[in-house]
């Protein structure tokens with residue numbers, strides 16, 4: 576299912592690019608359509624699961640009857656359903672410390688893109704302007720085609736039109752203004768959601784982005800959802816109740832919170848922080864951190880690589896002053912056909 580993989584991935588502030596690679600590990604991308612078709616193939620096996628596409632859920636409520644015990648009533652535009660367990664992966668809105676907002680275009684640039692086609696550009700052209708921190712995510716597919724994605728960390732969820740404008744300006748800045756656009760995508764992902772979770776009826780589990788799948792400090796969710804789905808499915812197969820996403824460990828939660836708050840308070844220094852991580856932390860350690868496998872030594876190396884003063888200032892847990900912006904991660908997402916990209920992961924993890 577993997578469309579393409581790269582042995583190297585790049586962090587670049589425009590001055591001193593850092594290419595990371597770890598033996599045996601690759602950065603991979605999967606097409607959303609391939610992922611969707613693969614899942615449907617499994618779902619549609621005879622006798623397994625019935626898939627109803629195009630049905631909208633409008634509400635969930637707990638119900639009880641003497642004959643059946645506790646159940647969940649699901650209101651849909653195709654009529655009501657009653658279930659013992661419901662796993663709800665609809666997008667949820669809520670405030671967040673930052674929003675990762677991006678708009679990308681897969682372009683045929685005819686060879687004009689000045690980026691090596693054997694290196695995935697995770698964070699290139701990192702910079703800060705009056706609107707905050709921004710970078711460009713580049714996946715070079717061939718010598719003449721690439722996904723170029725303008726990305727901002729913003730205190731508020733940016734509109735699709737603003738993001739598209741910034742993406743087009745970025746394409747022009749890269750000399751790709753005349754490229755043929757093959758496909759577009761955009762998204763707004765909450766980083767560090769907070770606030771009171773909505774009341775969940777008994778028998779309902781919230782999962783996916785709305786259920787805490789997104790890693791606060793990176794916005795990565797895909798691999799975490801895969802791990803959760805395997806665990807949840809094996810529980811259901813054993814006759815047990817479904818579960819939501821596991822909470823991250825306390826050290827990771829605190830590091831993610833502090834890191835996000837520093838990015839929020841000092842966007843002008845954010846390129847410096849990411850370049851410090853890329854140049855002072857080994858690729859192996861940084862990869863383990865990004866993929867939720869960091870050891871205590873990895874965490875210590877990360878902390879030691881960063882400037883101390885801005886991070887010390889964020890040590891006390893706070894969040895009270897956070898703007899109450901709402902997340903809307905799905906507004907224009909053409910799911911399930913949007914490209915689901917698998918950020919830094921190993922080949923073994925991908926399957």
Ligand SMILES: Cc1cc2nc3c(=O)[nH]c(=O)nc-3n(C[C@H](O)[C@H](O)[C@H](O)COP(=O)(O)OP(=O)(O)OC[C@H]3O[C@@H](n4cnc5c(N)ncnc54)[C@H](O)[C@@H]3O)c2cc1C
Nearest residue numbers: 631632664665760761762783784795796797910916917918
């Ligand atoms: C363009 C884009 C690129 C991304 N790239 C990456 C990446 O490279 N790596 C990464 O880790 N994460 C990435 N993400 C984050 C991404 O959000 C997750 O990887 C993942 O797709 C989220 O899964 P989910 O199941 O929570 O939500 P979704 O995949 O959005 O699924 C939610 C589903 O609920 C359905 N739905 C919504 N409302 C209703 C309703 N009322 N009734 C019934 N159904 C409803 C929707 O149609 C949709 O099918 C990306 C996101 C976007 C938008």
